[in-house]
Amino acid sequence: MSAKLTAEEQLSALMDGELAEAEARRVLAELQASPALQVSWYEWHMQQDSQHGHPLLSPGFMSGFSARLSAEPVVVAPQRLRPARTGRRLLVPLTAAASVAFLGVALWQGLYRSAVPVQAPLAAVSQPAPATVVAQVDVDAVRAYLAAHREAANNPLNGGEPLQVALQPESK
Amino acid sequence: MEPLNPSAPSPRETDQLLVERAQSGDKRAFELLVVKYQRRIARLLSRLIRDPAEIEDVTQEAFIKAYRALGNFRGESAFYTWLYRIALNTAKNYLAAQGRRPSLIGDVADEDGETLDAAALVPDHHTPETELANRQIVTTVNEAVSALPEELRTAITLREMEGLSYEEIAAMMDCPIGTVRSRIFRAREAIATRLRPLLSVVGRDKRW
Numbered sequence: 001m002s003a004k005l006t007a008e009e010q011l012s013a014l015m016d017g018e019l020a021e022a023e024a025r026r027v028l029a030e031l032q033a034s035p036a037l038q039v040s041w042y043e044w045h046m047q048q049d050s051q052h053g054h055p056l057l058s059p060g061f062m063s064g065f066s067a068r069l070s071a072e073p074v075v076v077a078p079q080r081l082r083p084a085r086t087g088r089r090l091l092v093p094l095t096a097a098a099s100v101a102f103l104g105v106a107l108w109q110g111l112y113r114s115a116v117p118v119q120a121p122l123a124a125v126s127q128p129a130p131a132t133v134v135a136q137v138d139v140d141a142v143r144a145y146l147a148a149h150r151e152a153a154n155n156p157l158n159g160g161e162p163l164q165v166a167l168q169p170e171s172k
Numbered sequence: 173m174e175p176l177n178p179s180a181p182s183p184r185e186t187d188q189l190l191v192e193r194a195q196s197g198d199k200r201a202f203e204l205l206v207v208k209y210q211r212r213i214a215r216l217l218s219r220l221i222r223d224p225a226e227i228e229d230v231t232q233e234a235f236i237k238a239y240r241a242l243g244n245f246r247g248e249s250a251f252y253t254w255l256y257r258i259a260l261n262t263a264k265n266y267l268a269a270q271g272r273r274p275s276l277i278g279d280v281a282d283e284d285g286e287t288l289d290a291a292a293l294v295p296d297h298h299t300p301e302t303e304l305a306n307r308q309i310v311t312t313v314n315e316a317v318s319a320l321p322e323e324l325r326t327a328i329t330l331r332e333m334e335g336l337s338y339e340e341i342a343a344m345m346d347c348p349i350g351t352v353r354s355r356i357f358r359a360r361e362a363i364a365t366r367l368r369p370l371l372s373v374v375g376r377d378k379r380w
Contacts, residue, residue, distance in 0.1 A: 057210055
């Protein structure tokens with residue numbers, strides 16, 4: 001089996017959603033670079049559309065569209081904005097950690113106050129370390145949470161306007 | 173039935189991979205999405221606009237608007253669902269600018285293109301030329317499918333017409349999944365081989 005055939009067979013599987021993500025990314029990269037694979041992409045979608053009763057468009061449709069697209073400024077939604085999703089995912093453990101820490105402090109304080117007699121203040125003073133450590137974690141988590149919140153609030157992908165970079169129209 | 177490969181991106185996720193490339197400034201990736209969806213969008217718009225030339229113009233315009241708005245697309249819905257809404261709005265705005273009303277219905281509430289396509293009862297409108305080309309293409313595809321060896325015909329039919337996964341087809345045909353993948357690919361190639369002479373005359377976009 002030739003390399004080209006393998007790539008086309010994988011493209012066929014990609015169209016059907018039957019490739020693993022890493023393979024899919026690789027085949028998509030090949031697709032963009034290979035005119036032969038693009039022809040297959042075009043023909044196979046035409047087959048599919050024909051079998052599903054979708055109408056054909058005139059032969060010049062894609063070339064006309066490509067000419068219009070080439071005159072458009074390149075729209076870029078920079079990848080560096082994507083970590084917002086990661087940041088959002090990080091917020092979950094952060095907030096969970098903060099909640100657990102808060103609960104821990106509250107429980108510890110409640111237990112401590114109920115367990116330690118008022119008449120024994122030295123015992124409380126002699127064992128402050130757990131509360132101090134927990135409180136420190138809590139403050140850090142809250143700071144991180146607030147920092148992430150500010151970042152997320154300022155992130156265009158979270159509701160603001162997207163960053164669109166207008167470059168020179170491409171010449172094809 | 174469990175999916176063949178849990179890590180395999182669905183067609184929706186495959187679209188998202190192309191969208192991400194397009195959002196990185198790669199116009200070719202967007203063109204590949206246009207190749208995929210141009211006819212579905214044209215069919216959608218043919219429910220609202222009767223003139224075939226206008227349908228193509230508005231289809232192009234819808235894709236251009238989608239490209240301009242691509243920075244806003246966050247992948248919260250399927251790309252086609254997002255595109256579908258843009259196409260509908262583009263058509264409505266186009267008709268409103270001309271003081272016309274959609275020829276089918278005032279409002280299409282269902283945002284699922286598949287549902288609308290399946291439910292739509294109004295016929296498409298074509299010029300005699302595109303109608304002829306359509307008929308030739310459809311006839312050729314049907315003949316090509318009929319001429320396939322049985323195992324290829326069964327595999328491609330179960331995939332394209334029934335929408336079954338490779339794993340489901342493998343179970344039905346009692347063969348390995350790799351064989352299903354190969355049969356579907358070979359079927360597509362065999363159909364394409366019969367289509368190519370026709371496309372070179374009536375249906376092939378010169379760019380593609």
